Amino acid sequence: MPEDKWLEVTYEDFGISPERELGRVRDFLGLEAGAAERKEAVAGVQATSVGKGREALDGDAVGRLERLVGDALGRFGYG
Structure with a gap:
């Protein structure tokens, strides 16, 4: 599959840096979201x-x- 058709996101990376990883997913999909929406989307994610x-x-x-x-x-x- 061409590299521009998939994005690898690991559970560990998302758990440790949810806002960064969400940003990568958002960019890959070409979506926009405000700061408040991004924070709300990852509010329950905990590195622990x-x-x-x-x-x-x-x-x-x-x-x-x-x-x-x-x-x-x-x-x-x-x-």
Whole structure:
């Protein structure tokens, strides 16, 4: 797929810098939004959420997930 047809945004980047990443998405889509709209759109995003899901899983659950989706995670730089 041509690079101008897709935009990669990671959960971690969005969680850590939501306004910046939202700006990248907005620019990619050619949308405009005022400062108040941008702030409201990311108001619930918190950097402390990054990694929380994995921490909540026990070793067996992590192992099952890695067997199920490990290849896909590796292709996208996770794992």
